[in-house]
Amino acid sequence: MTPPATDTSSQVQAALPKMRAANVNFYYGSFKALHDVSLEFAANKVTALIGPSGCGKSTFLRNLNRINETLRDTRLEGEITLDGENILDQDVTEIRRRIGMVFQRPNPFPKSIFENIIYGPKINGMLKKKSAAEVVEQSLRRAALWDEVKDKLHESAYAISGGQQQRLCIARALAVDPEVLLLDEPCSALDPIATAKIEDLLVGLKHQCTIVIVTHNMQQAARVADTTGFFLLGKLIEHDKTDVIFKNPSRKETEDYITGRFG
């Protein structure tokens, strides 16, 4: 007997969700990119968002720290909360400090490794309590990059490999002590070894923050995520424990997509 298709948001109930999206609709001009998406992100868990290109997963992710606001002619309906408070009611800079983001391609600033890390803490006035050197070392250690770059902190961030640059971007995001880390296909430009390092890193990092990762790599979702949400045509089709999604999903659309029978 197949399990009955129930309200997807109730499949995985977080005891205390760190973030919560309720009935989110999002428009690019007149195009409706997200349809009534409701999803809870459990604290200190990794949530993966999967789905075909154009399904809205990245759009959804970019709403979680209000990056989409920088685009003109867009509109958000519904509510997104962080610790129960609407993120739209709060200072956007503070929200983006609390909710960090890492993009598909490594995008270090054209500065030294040291300056890349220190930029965020500096503008957020966080260097009073800790020294810059302390913050840099701690952030690079958290991103499992310290041992590889400790002797070239003042060299250009472009001088290190792509995989190292991506971990530098993660270290930069971690430097301001975010509570949530959003990653938009962080490994798609990396080789399997660099990918494995970042995946190990994510599993370790979830003890310190809540992680949401958009990925096209289903094995990656299966490896790192505690729960997985499947998006299709702007809708959240199913959100459940990752194991359930990849062994026995309840919705046919999910099954068809992950087994490659889509379309």
Add this chain to the structure above:
Amino acid sequence: MGSLVAHSIHRSVLSLVEKNEDYAHQVIRDESRIDQMEVQIDDLAASLIVRDQPVARDMRLVVAAIKISTDLERMGDLAVHIAERSISLMTQPPLPEAMNFGALASLVESMVLSSLDGFVKRDAQIARSVLEHDDTVDKSRHAIQHQLIDLMQRDSSTITRAIEYLIIARKLERIGDHATNIAEDVIFLAQGVDVRHRTTAEVA
């Protein structure tokens, strides 16, 4: 592979019931083909895992296929054991009492066929019906065992033959157990639930 194994089981039973040595030799000859098929299926499944990293129902099919091929290979071996006992019994006089082997054998054979039918059709209902027969097979084997022990106590000249029959009953029961394993894998394949090591009431 399923069809060949089902034929081997059927021929091993016929060789016993009809005292037909040709059937028995056919079963023994077919064993190596069954073994080869098991190797091929496992190799194909390994290739699928490497190439396609299957998930969801594809993953369940590959996992089920690997397990079912193992059960089928064991069933083929058991059919050979029955055929060998049956050959050795052919040179000896029949037992003074008829045993109800026909009923046990046909029940086991129907379990084998249903489990394979369930696999081909991905039908969990058919598979569940196989699980229900498992207890009946055990009871039927038990009844035959008691009958044979009685016989041996009454007439010690039957002991050699009766032991052969005891072993055959045991082999048939084992074939039924393997059919049950296959049926459990079919339920996993069709519904994604693991029903092993549960009571019949829990599974139904």
